[in-house]
Amino acid sequence: MSVKILMVCLGNICRSPLAEGILSSKLPKDKFRVDSAGTGSWHIGQSPDVRSIATAKKYDIDISNQRGKQFQKSDFETYDYIYVMDQSNYENVIELSENPDQKNKVKIILDELFPNENVDVPDPYFGLPNGFEIVYKMLDEVCDIIAEKLIEKHR
Numbered sequence: 001m002s003v004k005i006l007m008v009c010l011g012n013i014c015r016s017p018l019a020e021g022i023l024s025s026k027l028p029k030d031k032f033r034v035d036s037a038g039t040g041s042w043h044i045g046q047s048p049d050v051r052s053i054a055t056a057k058k059y060d061i062d063i064s065n066q067r068g069k070q071f072q073k074s075d076f077e078t079y080d081y082i083y084v085m086d087q088s089n090y091e092n093v094i095e096l097s098e099n100p101d102q103k104n105k106v107k108i109i110l111d112e113l114f115p116n117e118n119v120d121v122p123d124p125y126f127g128l129p130n131g132f133e134i135v136y137k138m139l140d141e142v143c144d145i146i147a148e149k150l151i152e153k154h155r
């Protein structure tokens with residue numbers, strides 16, 4: 001059975017699709033499955049934002065086949081690790097949790113780089129075009145650490 005990791009943001013079209021593509025590229029496919037979801041419902045069934053697709057493509061990662069999903073309570077049982085992009089995603093996901101085990105699965109992703117500092121991956125949706133590049137670099141750096149830890153833990 002594979003280890004399942006879920007990346008969560010608000011819309012599931014900008015940040016978490018990038019996080020899914022990046023982490024997935026760093027893990028062996030036979031042992032790990034990475035997915036993403038949004039806490040909001042606006043983009044269910046949609047492709048990632050064209051700016052996220054283009055940024056990932058620049059680094060040879062294809063996220064164009066991803067489709068938007070909304071985070072649901074059953075995801076607490078489906079996934080072993082849940083990484084959220086920012087503090088508000090954290091609050092929205094935690095609100096749906098029903099016990100401490102579920103709560104403990106949820107981590108703010110950049111805490112892996114800056115422990116306990118609760119640093120957000122900034123939402124690039126309404127920002128400048130280079131926001132996507134900045135988000136990509138942050139996620140690439142933190143996913144190196146996450147992949148290393150996961151591979152070590154599940155060897």
Ligand code: 4NP
Nearest residue numbers: 009010011012013014015125
């Ligand atoms: P994301 O960015 O959470 O990184 O996917 C957003 C995309 C869309 C919206 C908000 C954030 N929206 O309000 O539609």
